[in-house]
Amino acid sequence: MSTLTRSLPLLAALLALVLFPLFGSSFYVGLVTRIIIIAIFAMSLDLLIGYTGLVSFGHAAFFGIGGYALAIAFQDASVIHLWQALPLSLFAAALAALVVGWVSIRTSGIYFIMITLALSQMFFYYFFESPRYGGDDGIFLFLKPVLMVGSEDILNLDHENNFYYFALSCLVLGYLFLVMILQAPFGKVIKAIKVNEHRVRALGYSTNGYKLVSFVIAGTLAGLAGFLEGAHTGYINPAYMSWHESGVCIAIVILGGVGTLYGPIVGAFIIVLLQNFLPEFTEHWQLLLGGIVIAVVLFLPRGATSLLPRIRSLIRMEKSISLSQEEKAKGDADG
């Protein structure tokens, strides 16, 4: 299968997303913006789970820190300059990921899960119990970031459509960035680490450095998502950092398809849409949501996005079966 046919569904999806605000009402544009933000968050976790083999159960901490950095630094500002706020959020998330990663990559398997969980809960409780930062009420932001040159604003995120396209650009650039690093030598080493870390060390690579860089990249991207969420809703609270959010993020990655990058984007659509519309049918909607997740894991163990290649290979199999039957029939006739 050529690269083009493989990326065709992706390009079609991108086109649909680009055109969406022309047709969708502002409520739906806002909803899809939220999905895009969650997609960036989940995609960043896929770099760890799907490519590096690190199941982080504390990824929400970096999402929260991205949002808090924005809210703490700019809650009383008269204008939020995008070029100041965004790098600050990314830096804060990267720094937190560096510290958490430095401690946790020394462990593996279940211990890695436990230590990332524990460290992220420390961040959660720090903000939960800090009256300065609003405690469990969190922080409100009354302004949206703007990009200004002189006194002219080039990009004002106050408009829903502007925000939508900004978030979409972040998703696309984030995706391309991850594709690029995965194709670089660095990406090959982390993929190899996922299969067998000992083997990579026996080839002469100091694997801890690679795992740490991967962890920091993922954390920074999660921080980008947190920044967008804080800016979009104008509100950030500790719940964004809780282990519950980390768990939902893992579920999104698994549901969409681990180790694909686009799988988590699809997963984000499925989960956020279900979270929004299931409650309309029943108050026990979480039960239904759980059932759907279980069904996907059972019947599509490689995630919802494995459905398409599966159908393709089924069609191809049908074809080759009918071809071989024809040949057989022909052979029988000849014989």
Next chain:
Amino acid sequence: MARQVQDLIIEAQGLHTYYGDSHILHGISVSIGPGETLSLMGRNGMGKTTLLRSLLGLTPPRRGTVKIYGRDMTGAPPEKIVRQGIAFVPEDRGIFPNLTVRENLVMAARPGPDGRKDWDLTRVLDTFPRLAQRMTNMGNHLSGGEQQMLTVGRALMTNPDLLILDEATEGLAPLIRKEIWSVVRQIKQSGIAAVIVDKDIKALLELADRNIIISKGRIVYEGSSKELAANPEIHIQHLGV
């Protein structure tokens, strides 16, 4: 620190290695000089692979010392040890199934510790023309023989001074075996030292300068191929053949 030409690549003394409570190596001392080919023989479970893993730092010895080019590297992480110019071809082949043949090879590429770049992708593919036809295959979409060639090729991409082969021909068809042995011969001729573990005693005697037989974690015999070939009772006693 400048390397002396006469320095031994590996000089290990009195290695005692354990897996948990089980004592596997009982004070083994072994050395490999530049360009030398050493064979390791012994029945299954006698500690051959453990010895290799101890030398490489994959299973560090509890007692004893490992010197690489005269420098004490006991307890150093495997990546530091192999960076001194050692390449390891493990028993299970160790292909990365989620990388293509090309990626498997290229990810290992680096100049030797002295800056040598004798082995690059072109030369590895000349040595293993079969791999050249499989460049875009994923690592798990290869026959056993191709996987073995890929592992040896990947090891050569690191431009090693010493190649360690653990059961490189195990489970392969006779023709493929022959191909692997002929490559090992070429490698030997190019001046790369080798430590080879294998069941094919005839091939080992032909290649090796020196042979070591291990039994129950101890060296029970050490001698030249000529001597070992002349004394078949040694094989019978320690190898059961």
